[in-house]
Amino acid sequence: MARAVSNRRKVGYTIAAWIIGLAIFFPILWTIVTSFKTEAEAISSPPSFMFFNWTTENYTTVLERSNYFRHFWNSVVISLGSTVLGLIIAIPAAWSMAFVPAKHTKNVLMWMLSTKMLPPVGVLIPIYLIFRDVGLLDTKTGLVIVLTLINLPIIVWMLYTYFKEIPGEILEASRMDGASLRDEIIYVLTPMAVPGIASTLLLNVILAWNEAFWTLNLTAAKAAPLTAFIASYSSPEGLFYAKLSAASTMAIAPILILGWFSQKQLVRGLTFGAVK
Amino acid sequence: MGRITLDKVTKKFGDVEVIPPLDLTIDDGEFVVFVGPSGCGKSTLLRLIAGLEDVSGGEIRIDGKPATDLPPAKRGLAMVFQSYALYPHMSVRKNIAFPMKMAGMPEDEQKRRIDNAARALNLTDYLDRRPGQLSGGQRQRVAIGRAIVREPAAFLFDEPLSNLDAALRVGMRMEISELHKKLDTTMIYVTHDQVEAMTMADKIVVLRAGNIEQVGSPLELYRNPRNTFVAGFIGSPKMNLIDGAEAKKHSAETIGVRPEHIDVSASEGTWKGRIGVAEHLGSDTFFHVHDTGLAETLTIRASGEVALRHGDTVFLTPQADKIHRFDAQGLRIA
């Protein structure tokens, strides 16, 4: 009796959840579907969901006619570069705060977070002018620098929470075993923290890949990553839905896949450990 | 080889003085146990010797050479931690090899020492496992193996057995004692368990609130505790400490009699009382005796099986030459 009721409920929940889930996912699904249509079918009325001539010509066109690969490569370099650079700066800092806490450690951490709260538009103008003057506008280097600084607080913070879970005695043991500080970090701490470092890397690549304030404002044709490349489709002459869809699908696919793997870390990273 | 001298060593955490000025000499080859209640500063003292904490004052010398400012790696000491502190991402072999790798020892020498240690510690079959796949006792052995391959000037142990179950603890206790006999290297061993201290030590250092209460061999501490704290801490069951009129009879503030130094009789004795709880262990029997006219409940230890039980009336007589006398400060009166 009780089982039957709960099974009926379960069916209800399942139906409701799937309807809502599919509705939320629909714009992405629709983009993917449209990317396989011809331009004519893409704007045909009424629209067709399944029964059209599936084609991959949009992908070929986007890849051939535009600089898709260059922008894709820019996205890869900028997001990975800024994350790796951030990790190199953050690992020693997080080591310090997690294993040699001082009176001000907490304040330093909080202060680092507070820099993240600075609205980008508040510092856009000086950064833009400085970059213009030193020739960093529209360069990958410039964006790597900015995105490293923007994400550094999150990287430090995430690493700190992961390092905190490693018992300090193990690092002390390595010190007793004759390890120098460098050995301690390279042979003991880093390998032990690999899962945490990987999560941090993942989340920050995602954030950097999708960053769309600095990438739009500091790049033009040359260093533009996919965010800016896609934005160029908003001009009226770029209104080809199928090709837009193909380009969009390619731009979001890598991150969608990475993102699904990192749901847990996402919560921890984006709430700075306040929700676990 | 492994003579360690502490000269007026102090340690403060902020304003709190955890170790007041403390002098201690540990001779080469000695097995020294630091014992005391939890929070008394045993670990802190050990970590000062290890170099994991800075002293706030005083000097540490190892083999006569000043070591106060040396980092842990340069002191030539090995430590076994309470949590074992094995490297979870390395195999047992790599764990044991780590200190030798850090010292840049040739590979074949490393291998020889690993094999020797593994054989001595029964780890040969486990060398390629990760610490996570080992039992508590095996992990303990790996930690010891990691310590011995370095051939340190001294071993430091911080409550190494407290994470093991009782049966394993007794076995490991003996293994460590045997290891000491075999290596003849200085060992400093921290525990809050006086049984471990009594069974393992050449020399016991009893600590209370960072102060050394007494230093001596197990039997010295048992026979001549310098004060009521040591008297109560060493020996199990605890020594009976009696204040008031009864102590005054012996011209002392407090007298102490160990449970095993009180004779029991059904007909006559100094104190008459009633048995509360009787614990029959087979080899021994412990009685807790009330209503003797003393403020304290007395604990009595009788050998073997004794047919007295709860509610029985008994007569107790302390052995005259085994009565310890203490003054108002709790210090022993000679």
Add this chain to the structure above:
Amino acid sequence: MATQHSRSAARIMISPAVLLLLAWMIVPLALTIYFSLLRYNLLMPGTERFVGLLNYKLFFNNPAFFTALLNTLLLVGGVLIITVVGGILLAILLDQPMWGQGIVRILVIAPFFVMPTVSALVWKNMFMNPVSGLFAEFSKAVGLQPFDFLTHAPLASIIGIVSWQWLPFATLILLTAIQSLDSEQMEAAEMDGASPLSRFWYITLPHLSRAITVVILIQTIFLLSVFAEILVTTNGGPGNASTNLTYLVYARSLLNFDVGGGSAGGVVAIILANIVAIFLMRMIGKNLDA
């Protein structure tokens, strides 16, 4: 843990991060404040001069500023209400027993990983376009006049797009929080005869209050800076109908080259963000002690 050696090592190892962030914070901030006190137009180089608070006065006297401020608040408030309420309901639904829970979760979370320019373009062209968008098709199918969302309800449309992007974030965090709720507590309440509604009201909601606060604060920080969605869909228009503070500063400084005026707007944005940040930092700080 701490010896003199390790403490000085720690100081050295933390300094690159600290110095970089210090520079990142102080240099542009000081320059923004400095620029905001100048008459400084990129089209008229060499004419910079100190004008005191004139830029602020002009900024505040410009009706566009109040429109932008109002739009910013509407955007932040609207998205917050939609995502928090929607997120709570969705999180509770996803916490129920069902088939394919993992897949539904993935479907719901997906929009968060879509870059803002893509989501803005997709919504603008393929859904909201009054001629060929899906919404227009739907209207035609049921015999209604297609509605031109981005012309007639630009801000609401943007609120919709941004909510779609942030609903997954709220849902994911609230779901994580719900799942940490002690199930025995729920069962005890059920034994005590509490109805589902009162269980939600007296147990679930208080348990979620902390996560809700975190969601609100963090989203606010990001929502104050919404930019790409506006740039791609409406360019702030029609008129200023969908211009928020961030977009206004961008338009001022990089489109009209008025660095002084733009900087004054930037300072206002910083002050606004700081008000939120103070609360957020308190929350996180409290958690740090635990």
